[in-house]
């Protein structure tokens with residue numbers, strides 16, 4: 001079972017969760033996931049959030065037209 005830690009920051013309930021691309025097949029951003037899925041943790045997202053995209057996948061999605069170099 002996956003445990004989700006939650007806490008409060010300035011009265012706002014937040015949690016940390018795996019990048020939604022940890023399961024690229026279920027993610028609508030799966031095309032931006034690295035091979036094998038993404039292991040990034042996204043911190044301090046709203047407690048009600050059901051999916052969060054990490055900055056790495058976000059940057060891949062926004063720089064799709066440009067070439068970015070990733071350390072493999």
Ligand SMILES: [Zn+2]
Nearest residue numbers: 019038054057
């Ligand atoms: Zn990611």
